[in-house]
Amino acid sequence: MHFDDAHWARYHKAKKLAWDPQAIDLDQDHRDWAALNEEERDATIRACALFLGGEEAVASDLAPLLVALRRREGQDAACAFLASQIWEETKHAEFFRRWLAEIAGDVDLDAYTGPSHTELFDRVLPDRLDTVLTDASDEALVRAVTTYHLFVEGTLAETGYHGFYEIFERRGILPGLVEGIRLVQRDEARHVAFGIDMLREAFEQDGDLRDVLEVEAEMLFPLVVGVLGDYFAPYGGEQDPFGLTATELLMFASAQFGKRQAALERTAA
Ligand SMILES: [Fe+2]
Numbered sequence: 044m045h046f047d048d049a050h051w052a053r054y055h056k057a058k059k060l061a062w063d064p065q066a067i068d069l070d071q072d073h074r075d076w077a078a079l080n081e082e083e084r085d086a087t088i089r090a091c092a093l094f095l096g097g098e099e100a101v102a103s104d105l106a107p108l109l110v111a112l113r114r115r116e117g118q119d120a121a122c123a124f125l126a127s128q129i130w131e132e133t134k135h136a137e138f139f140r141r142w143l144a145e146i147a148g149d150v151d152l153d154a155y156t157g158p159s160h161t162e163l164f165d166r167v168l169p170d171r172l173d174t175v176l177t178d179a180s181d182e183a184l185v186r187a188v189t190t191y192h193l194f195v196e197g198t199l200a201e202t203g204y205h206g207f208y209e210i211f212e213r214r215g216i217l218p219g220l221v222e223g224i225r226l227v228q229r230d231e232a233r234h235v236a237f238g239i240d241m242l243r244e245a246f247e248q249d250g251d252l253r254d255v256l257e258v259e260a261e262m263l264f265p266l267v268v269g270v271l272g273d274y275f276a277p278y279g280g281e282q283d284p285f286g287l288t289a290t291e292l293l294m295f296a297s298a299q300f301g302k303r304q305a306a307l308e309r310t311a312a
Pocket residue numbers: 098101131132135227231
């Protein structure tokens with residue numbers, strides 16, 4: 044029952060820490076936006092567009108996991124938590140949509156995503172999540188949680204937040220965007236911790252499932268690197284208009300994935 048307790052605790056925390064994307068003050072963001080040059084604006088829109096696409100995908104792809112767990116015994120706590128997570132992902136998408144609409148104006152968001160982003164969010168993620176509706180195996184569950192919680196949230200999104208802080212928080216600009224990112228990240232910490240617990244529980248019951256994660260990780264890590272590449276590609280691949288380098292973000296992503304692996308290892312004993 045120790046996993047149940049943790050799921051309920053996160054569910055209660057989600058209620059206490061609820062926030063409203065509409066309530067964030069964007070007045071200073073308007074003024075800061077006016078002072079950015081064209082290339083800086085392009086990179087800011089691109090980063091937000093990649094995030095918005097990701098948040099919309101995770102918001103719409105998570106329900107199958109809740110349904111799959113509902114069909115299993117004793118997953119009330121996990122299902123309650125997932126209900127809170129689906130609501131939060133919907134709000135995250137709302138935040139990025141609002142920020143882009145009010146600050147950047149009318150932009151064609153499809154023009155800002157890239158091939159790896161499309162592969163991950165339009166093909167791999169929905170495939171892994173939809174599969175648990177028709178495949179009740181533990182292997183399918185581990186693949187879904189590995190893709191969603193460990194890689195998309197625990198590795199890719201975390202790397203994205205780091206990039207936002209490096210660019211905007213360091214410069215002291217776009218405080219509304221930075222505040223929203225911080226609130227999104229606070230929610231995501233619960234989501235990732237839930238995913239790690241789901242995997243721990245699966246591995247406690249069947250250690251061979253670790254191999255399923257390993258195989259999945261070999262496919263997913265290059266894809267995460269590819270999504271980061273989608274962001275840098277229009278600026279020559281190495282450095283964005285703010286001076287942030289692809290190498291730095293790549294190193295952060297590797298370290299982040301290493302932390303997630305270490306968290307899983309700690310429970311294996
Ligand atoms: Fe999210």
